[in-house]
């Protein structure tokens with residue numbers, strides 16, 4: 001990754017817990033906050049934050065939530081912080097990697113997406129992060145998530161449930177190949193598609209245990225490969241939605257987004273909240289379930305990784 005500037009220590013505020021876990025090489029999992037501040041509605045965002053935090057701890061790892069707060073990059077948030085980042089009454093910017101400097105200079109609160117979280121994690125030597133679904137290539141609009149390029153140039157293991165069901169899975173998978181991002185199925189050789197278990201696309205690489213995933217991450221490190229590994233765990237069967245149903249629902253959401261003139265960063269939050277409406281809450285239940293499962297898996301891999 002890029003050499004951090006000399007002032008980097010001054011703008012970072014790392015919790016004692018995360019700082020000592022990193023120093024002692026204990027397992028740490030980075031967690032993004034945009035899913036809380038922009039991706040999930042209250043009260044589910046805070047419930048999900050607590051559940052993910054607990055899941056990581058129960059597996060024996062330390063959660064490292066990342067955010068921008070009062071001209072500082074925060075790593076390691078407590079309960080009160082999580083409450084603030086889940087409060088929709090507060091103005092909270094959606095911060096991708098390119099926005100970090102602007103968000104810091106401006107002050108106030110910023111919730112980090114996968115691209116910003118991965119960058120922050122890499123700077124601290126945190127190798128594993130968990131999210132719900134990564135961004136990707138949206139159909140028709142030319143909108144491509146910054147998540148993709150950052151995964152191409154930052155190390156780390158991103159545990160997710162595949163690309164979000166609101167993007168074009170074929171174009172997204174092709175772009176990841178072009179960018180040199182290794183895509184690996186967790187216990188499946190089909191591309192998981194967020195709230196859908198199978199996008200209808202084959203995956204070449206599969207791992208089936210946290211130990212295998214940790215081994216793969218270790219090999220990436222040993223080679224010095226500087227792009228991330230995308231580990232895709234399918235949403236649990238009990239919460240999964242059928243592909244056709246989701247495709248129809250997403251089309252309806254896209255039409256509503258167009259009618260409302262939604263563009264830019266607002267597209268993903270708008271489509272996710274509309275998808276929850278159109279599916280009668282089913283997409284939200286699935287989203288919450290997969291976030292919890294991904295945090296759990298990331299923690300298990302972090303524990304295996306530090307066990308050597």
Ligand code: PSU
Pocket residue numbers: 032034035038039040112113114115131132133134135136144145146147264265268272287291
């Ligand atoms: N996973 C979810 N919900 C979310 C996100 C991930 O279940 O809201 C967020 C992540 O922060 C991801 C971002 O980086 O959505 C992608 O947004 P965009 O498509 O605008 O790049």
Ligand code: MN
Pocket residue numbers: 143144145146264265267
């Ligand atoms: Mn976008």
